[in-house]
Amino acid sequence: MPMRSWFSDAKLGIFVHYGIYAVEGVPESWAFYTGQVSHEQYMKQLGGFTAARYDPRGWAALFARAGARYAVLTARHHDGVALWDTEHGDLDVVRRTPAGRDLVGPYATALREQGLRVGLYYSHSDWNHPDYASVLHPSPSPTHQDVLTSRWVAPRGGVEDPEAWARYLAYRDGQVGELVDRYRPDLLWFDGEWERAEEQWGTDALAARVLGAHPDTVCNARLIGHGDYATPEQGVPLRAPDGPWELCLTVNDSWGFQPGDTNHKSVRQLVRYFAETIGTGGNLLLGVGPREDGTVTDEQAERLEGLGAWIAAHSEAVYGTVAGLPAGHHYGPSTLSADRRTLYLFCFDPPREYVAVRGLRNRVKRVSVVGTGAPLAHRVVGGLHDVPGVAWIDAPASRDVDAYATVLALELDGELDVYEGTGRT
Structure with missing residues (x-):
C-alpha cells in the first residue's frame, strides 16, 4: 500500500484521547483491565460524561496554532464506548451518556475547516463486547502472555467459539465501515492488534473495506499486513524504522486526562523530541487528554502553543x-x-x-x-x-x-x- 505524500510532509499530529475515562481521570480502558478500578465503577463513568464544553472548533484552532497538520481522535478505545451513534450495538455516548450526541462528526468538520487532515483511532479489541473473549491467540509474544488468561480477552476455560468470533468481526468491520462512510477519515489509527494473530483479525477483508471506499486512506501498521507506517511510542527510536513512521508521545505521562499527572514535558523538551523525530524522517503524534467536558487543560494548551510558536519561526526547516x-x-x-x-x-x-x-x-x-x-x-x-x-x-x-x-x-x-x-x- 503506497504512502500518501501528505503524511510524510505533515511532521506534527495531535493524538486526542477523549472518552468516559476522563470522568474520574483513570487510565483509558486499562483501569478495569488491570483491576485498578472495578468494571462496574469504570462503566458508571457513562453517567458523568457530559461533553458540556466540547468545542471541536476550538480544538482545531489550537492544533493549527501548534503547527499540526493532522489530528487523531479515539473514536473507540478498548472499552468499546463509541463516540458516535453506532448502529452496531448501543454502547456509545449518544445513547448512554449525558453528552447525547455524535462527537466525531463535528470534530471532522472542524479539522477540515482549519485545513487539517482527519484521523480516527479505532481499537480492534473491545473488552466489553460479549463475543470478544471467544478465541485464543495461538502464539502471543512473551510480553503479552496475559491475553491467554485475561477474562476480557480469553474464553472461559479456554473453550473457543468460532461463531462468536465471526459475530465479533462483523461488529468490528461494521463499525469501521461506519467511520469510513460517514466521516471519510484521511487516516485510520488502529490499535489492540497484539491480542490476536493476523489471520484471526481478518485484516485482508478489513483493508479491502476501507480502501474500497476511500483508496487514499492512510492506515498505521497495526492494521497488520496492510499498514502504511510504523508507530513507536514514548521514545525516539535509536534507529529509525524502515519506511514512514510516527513517534507517539504524551505531553505528560498519560494518554487520557488524569488530574494527578502533573509531570508535563517542557516546551524545550517537546521541541527537542520534535526536532529529533523529523531529523530522522518521522512525524510526531503528540498526545493530549481533554477533561470529560471537552476542555483541554491550560498546561497542555500552553505547551502546544509554545511548540507551535517555535515551529512557526523555523517552518522552512520543518515542512517540506x-x-x-x-x-x-x-x-x-x-x-x-x-x-x-x-x-x-x-x-x-x-x-x-x-x-x-x-x-x-x-x-x-x-x-x-x-x-x-x-x-x-x-x-x-x-x-x-x-x-x-x-x-x-x-x-x-x-x-x-x-x-x-x-x-x-x-x-x-x-x-x-x-x-x-x-x-x-
Whole structure:
C-alpha cells in the first residue's frame, strides 16, 4: 500500500484521547483491565460524561496554532464506548451518556475547516463486547502472555467459539465501515492488534473495506499486513524504522486526562523530541487528554502553543523537508530541503564559538540563522584526497540564538553529498 505524500510532509499530529475515562481521570480502558478500578465503577463513568464544553472548533484552532497538520481522535478505545451513534450495538455516548450526541462528526468538520487532515483511532479489541473473549491467540509474544488468561480477552476455560468470533468481526468491520462512510477519515489509527494473530483479525477483508471506499486512506501498521507506517511510542527510536513512521508521545505521562499527572514535558523538551523525530524522517503524534467536558487543560494548551510558536519561526526547516545528515556528522538533528540543496542544523544548546559539520563534500555557499536571517561566516579546515575537511561555522550572536533550539541553514552548491568512509588507512 503506497504512502500518501501528505503524511510524510505533515511532521506534527495531535493524538486526542477523549472518552468516559476522563470522568474520574483513570487510565483509558486499562483501569478495569488491570483491576485498578472495578468494571462496574469504570462503566458508571457513562453517567458523568457530559461533553458540556466540547468545542471541536476550538480544538482545531489550537492544533493549527501548534503547527499540526493532522489530528487523531479515539473514536473507540478498548472499552468499546463509541463516540458516535453506532448502529452496531448501543454502547456509545449518544445513547448512554449525558453528552447525547455524535462527537466525531463535528470534530471532522472542524479539522477540515482549519485545513487539517482527519484521523480516527479505532481499537480492534473491545473488552466489553460479549463475543470478544471467544478465541485464543495461538502464539502471543512473551510480553503479552496475559491475553491467554485475561477474562476480557480469553474464553472461559479456554473453550473457543468460532461463531462468536465471526459475530465479533462483523461488529468490528461494521463499525469501521461506519467511520469510513460517514466521516471519510484521511487516516485510520488502529490499535489492540497484539491480542490476536493476523489471520484471526481478518485484516485482508478489513483493508479491502476501507480502501474500497476511500483508496487514499492512510492506515498505521497495526492494521497488520496492510499498514502504511510504523508507530513507536514514548521514545525516539535509536534507529529509525524502515519506511514512514510516527513517534507517539504524551505531553505528560498519560494518554487520557488524569488530574494527578502533573509531570508535563517542557516546551524545550517537546521541541527537542520534535526536532529529533523529523531529523530522522518521522512525524510526531503528540498526545493530549481533554477533561470529560471537552476542555483541554491550560498546561497542555500552553505547551502546544509554545511548540507551535517555535515551529512557526523555523517552518522552512520543518515542512517540506526530509531526514538530514546521518548520525555523527553534526552533534544534533538536521533536516534537508526537498531539493536536497539546503541543510538545516538544529542546535539545542547555544552554540559556543563554532558549529562543526564533518564529512560534507559540498561547498557551502552561505550560512544563515533561520528566523533572523543573520549571515554566519564559515570555513573548511583540513581534508585530504577524497576525505573532506571539517566545515567550521561561526556561532551566531546571542541576539540570534533561539530560547529552545537555534537552527542554521546551509545553502549547498548542489544536492547533499556526504563522506562516510574510514579515511586513508
